[in-house]
Amino acid sequence: MQPGNAKTAEPRSRQLRLDLLHTFDAAARHLSFTRAAEELFLTQSAVSRQVQQLEDSLGAALFERRHRSLVLTEPGRIMRRAVEDSLERLRDAAARVRSAAARRHATITCTPGFASFWLIPRLAGFTAAHPEVDVRISATLDLVDLERAGVDLAVRFVPSAEGEGPLLFEEEVQPMCAPQLLRDAARPLKRATDLEQHTLLTVETRDATVMADWDPWLRLMQLEHVHMAHTLRFTQYADAVAAAVAGQGIVIGRLPLLAELVRQKKLVAPFRSPAASRRGYFVTLAPQAAHNPSALAFAQWLQAEARASTRRNP
Numbered sequence: 001m002q003p004g005n006a007k008t009a010e011p012r013s014r015q016l017r018l019d020l021l022h023t024f025d026a027a028a029r030h031l032s033f034t035r036a037a038e039e040l041f042l043t044q045s046a047v048s049r050q051v052q053q054l055e056d057s058l059g060a061a062l063f064e065r066r067h068r069s070l071v072l073t074e075p076g077r078i079m080r081r082a083v084e085d086s087l088e089r090l091r092d093a094a095a096r097v098r099s100a101a102a103r104r105h106a107t108i109t110c111t112p113g114f115a116s117f118w119l120i121p122r123l124a125g126f127t128a129a130h131p132e133v134d135v136r137i138s139a140t141l142d143l144v145d146l147e148r149a150g151v152d153l154a155v156r157f158v159p160s161a162e163g164e165g166p167l168l169f170e171e172e173v174q175p176m177c178a179p180q181l182l183r184d185a186a187r188p189l190k191r192a193t194d195l196e197q198h199t200l201l202t203v204e205t206r207d208a209t210v211m212a213d214w215d216p217w218l219r220l221m222q223l224e225h226v227h228m229a230h231t232l233r234f235t236q237y238a239d240a241v242a243a244a245v246a247g248q249g250i251v252i253g254r255l256p257l258l259a260e261l262v263r264q265k266k267l268v269a270p271f272r273s274p275a276a277s278r279r280g281y282f283v284t285l286a287p288q289a290a291h292n293p294s295a296l297a298f299a300q301w302l303q304a305e306a307r308a309s310t311r312r313n314p
Contacts, residue, residue: 020054021083023047024062028080031070105134106298109146110155113237114281115139117257118309119155126301133294146286152295154284155302163282166299168306169256170280173217176253176267177244189270192221199249200228201240214252220275241267256309281306 026036026047033047040047055062062076072080110119115137127135138144144151156163160170175195182189187197202214218224232249234240241258244251245266253267255274261267283302289295 016054016057020050020057022087023050024054024079025083025087027051027063027070028072028076028083031072033070104130104132104294105136106153106292106294107136107138107151108153108155108298109138109140109144109149109151111141111157112139113254113257114155114157116238117241117254117260121260122305122309125305126298129301130294130297133297135298146284147288150288152286152289152292153299154286156282156284157279158282160278160280163280165282165284166303168281168283168302169310171257171277172255172274173214173252173277174255174269174274175214175217175250175271176258176262176269177250178247179265179268180247181250182268182270192223192271192273193226195223195226195228195250197229199230199232201232201234201243201249201251203237203240204233204235216277217252217273217275221271221273259309 023036023040023042026039027033030036030039033051034044036042037044037047051062058075058079060075061073062079064071064073108119116139119137123135127133138151144154146152146154155168156165157171160167177189177198181187181198188194189198200214215224218226228250230249232240232243234243237254240251241253241261243249244253245261253262253269254277255262258267262269283299285295285299289299
């Protein structure tokens with residue numbers, strides 16, 4: 001590196017220290033080292049010494065020292081305006097940071113399907129009742145360690161026999177499709193065996209027990225060996241549902257997650273033969289949530305919404 005290109009560090013003797021600026025601000029407001037010392041809980045000699053250090057670093061006198069009084073010099077008046085402005089901006093910034101840090105919050109983890117189809121459409125109800133609470137949603141199929149990740153609560157989608165915490169609802173599954181597929185005379189959907197003429201929409205995940213699979217319903221209908229004409233595979237359940245709404249095939253509909261799409265007649269169940277998947281959605285609270293009123297309120301709200309949605313299911 002060429003010497004002319006090197007960035008020269010400012011000597012420490014010329015750097016402005018915040019504590020010296022704070023002492024100068026008090027002395028400039030009071031025009032007295034003694035009263036400044038009282039405000040800052042320092043001795044008069046300490047205030048005088050710190051002001052002298054600031055003057056040395058600036059290379060200019062900030063006060064004209066008279067008998068029992070101080071008068072700001074022109075450099076002192078310039079510095080006072082700058083320091084007052086800077087300290088006020090720092091106080092405003094600190095207040096904003098404290099306010100943000102003190103804001104109440106609730107952090108939840110859940111599956112992407114639960115977030116997309118059940119939680120998010122209802123979330124406005126909670127935020128309207130609790131406008132002071134920041135809600136943070138982590139939608140993932142990963143099993144999150146709540147305490148380590150700093151998450152307040154989880155909605156776990158697990159086999160009913162393994163659920164821990166309050167049950168929101170158990171799941172029922174049945175084939176669903178767009179209404180226009182029922183009007184396709186060339187490929188009727190009157191009997192379960194008619195599925196062989198249609199496209200299967202399914203979801204692949206790392207854990208086959210978590211995928212939106214067909215097995216519970218196929219076992220109920222004794223169709224374990226059915227072979228559908230085509231298969232479209234997705235990595236997200238929401239994408240498979242979107243394909244079904246668009247008329248691209250048949251998806252296993254999860255109730256109550258898709259209840260609203262059924263009410264809106266965007267999806268229909270051609271066979272009216274639901275099967276219990278023997279899985280459910282359970283609320284799990286992290287240990288730290290016991291001291292978070294916002295997280296507790298969110299958990300109570302989830303349970304109330306689940307009861308209401310169960311009553312409204314088609």
